[in-house]
Amino acid sequence: MNTVGEWLAHSSRLLAEAARTEHDRESAELESSLLTAHVTGRSRASQFAFPETELSRDQLHSLQQLVQRRCDGEPLAYLTGEREFWSLPLSLAAGALIPRPDTELLVELALERLPKLPAGDIIELGTGSGAIALALAQEVSDRPITAIERHDAALQIAQHNIRQFGQGRVQLIQASWLDCIAAESAALILSNPPYLASDDPHLPTLHFEPQTALVSGSSGLEDIEQIIEASCRAGKPGCLLLLEHGQEQGASVRSLLDDYNFEQVQTCRDLSGHERVSLGYRQERVR
Numbered sequence: 453m454n455t456v457g458e459w460l461a462h463s464s465r466l467l468a469e470a471a472r473t474e475h476d477r478e479s480a481e482l483e484s485s486l487l488t489a490h491v492t493g494r495s496r497a498s499q500f501a502f503p504e505t506e507l508s509r510d511q512l513h514s515l516q517q518l519v520q521r522r523c524d525g526e527p528l529a530y531l532t533g534e535r536e537f538w539s540l541p542l543s544l545a546a547g548a549l550i551p552r553p554d555t556e557l558l559v560e561l562a563l564e565r566l567p568k569l570p571a572g573d574i575i576e577l578g579t580g581s582g583a584i585a586l587a588l589a590q591e592v593s594d595r596p597i598t599a600i601e602r603h604d605a606a607l608q609i610a611q612h613n614i615r616q617f618g619q620g621r622v623q624l625i626q627a628s629w630l631d632c633i634a635a636e637s638a639a640l641i642l643s644n645p646p647y648l649a650s651d652d653p654h655l656p657t658l659h660f661e662p663q664t665a666l667v668s669g670s671s672g673l674e675d676i677e678q679i680i681e682a683s684c685r686a687g688k689p690g691c692l693l694l695l696e697h698g699q700e701q702g703a704s705v706r707s708l709l710d711d712y713n714f715e716q717v718q719t720c721r722d723l724s725g726h727e728r729v730s731l732g733y734r735q736e737r738v739r
Contacts, residue, residue, distance in 0.1 A: 457503025470523035538587035547605025549665040551583040554722045572639030582610035589621040630682035642694035645675040687734040702727030
């Protein structure tokens with residue numbers, strides 16, 4: 453396995469054999485190439501054009517370690533330290549949740565409805581890597597954007613990405629949900645909060661990611677309700693609240709929004725047809 457071509461064939465086979473899903477098996481060759489590009493600096497095109505290129509001993513050692521970690525289930529984004537979101541190559545580490553393509557629906561819905569919202573701030577809660585706030589910063593130049601994160605590890609990752617891609621438009625604050633936000637100051641509040649129940653069967657497959665970004669009490673709805681309640685104070689009349697949630701939680705989130713007197717409540721589906729984001733508009737102060 454001294455050459456790039458030999459390594460690609462060998463590592464692709466290892467990854468396919470260790471794959472837990474059909475998707476992972478189909479992605480084995482791609483992942484092998486991405487890890488090789490990460491270590492060698494050679495593009496995928498270069499790898500396939502010049503398979504006879506020799507790997508150094510250090511490169512081969514690094515590649516063997518990374519492939520073993522991937523075979524053990526560690527996400528590719530943590531191995532390469534990067535994940536693309538809204539065409540931004542965000543830096544990533546194990547302290548922050550890996551942004552999923554479905555979360556871009558939050559950004560799309562926000563941009564679609566933003567022109568009709570009252571003047572005021574955009575607040576993203578639980579920013580993690582900063583993905584959502586930074587996506588909005590690429591498209592919105594006339595509103596303050598505040599990204600809020602509670603946990604130190606994620607905060608450091610967000611700080612790095614905001615320096616790279618924030619364009620001076622994103623303020624990062626360490627706080628718990630909306631505690632630091634002045635009353636009736638927000639025009640748009642959006643979040644991809646923790647929404648898995650503590651006994652959710654998917655958790656064992658997600659053990660590499662921070663559990664604080666995944667789990668929300670025994671029902672999975674505790675953080676969502678806290679955000680909805682706090683939005684009644686922090687949101688202006690007409691403020692839009694957008695919440696990502698699990699594909700089976702749409703009815704429960706709509707019910708919570710109704711309970712707190714949000715109006716025009718609805719749920720939007722992701723590209724797979726699953727209920728993914730629920731929204732409502734704050735009108736009158738409640739409770």
